Amino acid sequence: MIRILIVDDHPVVRAGLTSMLDTQPGLEVIGSASTGVEALEIAARHKPDLMLLDLRMPAMNGIETLQELKKQKLPTRVIVLTNFEMDEDIYRAVQAGAHGYLLKSTTQEEMITAIQAVNQGRRHIPPRIAERLAERMSRSSLTARELEILEMMVKGLTNKQIGSALLISENTVRNHVNSILEKLEVQDRTEAATTAIQQGIISLT
Structure with a gap:
């Protein structure tokens, strides 16, 4: 059973994802959080296998949550789930330790495939996103x-x-x-x- 934590500041998104994933065999949503701070508390307490993490949240955003997760050496693997596919967002998320990057418009089938792949220790970044990431990484970073x-x-x-x-x-x-x-x-x-x-x-x- 893959134990999942959903992190998004929109209640409708949290409810929709919970409803969709909880009906899938082999997946269990163990909780949801509306902030990065709340997500870190739940991750430390319940050690979910995987976190679906929104990037744009008030107070502590997704990148900061990823960085803190790494700092606390929590074992939870992370898939960023966002509406944004800006080069810098993708780059910063992967640099901060995200194992997957999905748009909220992704299909249910791809999301489940991504969850299974990331849980098995692989990365999951769709080809179009991977292409943009490669382009961003090929450019010299600004100081x-x-x-x-x-x-x-x-x-x-x-x-x-x-x-x-x-x-x-x-x-x-x-x-x-x-x-x-x-x-x-x-x-x-x-x-x-x-x-x-x-x-x-x-x-x-």
Whole structure:
């Protein structure tokens, strides 16, 4: 029997998944949680085999929950179940320790296949998602300073304004901007800002 914990801040999603999975032979939903904090408490207490984890939750999001799960050395394996397929979301989830990545629009059949595969120690990432992950991993990662500057670029700040805010020279900002353009494989600041938002590197919220 594969013991499953469902983690999602929407009650309808939790109820729907519980109802769907509990009727399947070999699967048992041992509980559900609406927050990452609650999920970690249940995981520590009941040691479920597998967690279906939403990415976007208030207070503690899915990535932070994954990181904490790893830090606490809890044995529960995790499939991220989300509406989002942004490159950065996929990359961060896998980096944080997710064993599978599914969209909420996935079929019941694929979800059960993924649960069984991950429970057996394998990864399950659909081909289209895997392709995007491979593309993201092939690009050089932005440094913390570059991310900081990119966020300011998205807000429309000039090199001079960025330099003033970060107490660095305009020339240093220009060098960082050039590096960002190269890593994102874009031609200019506008394209860099658009790409950063589309891929989920920078969030507007």
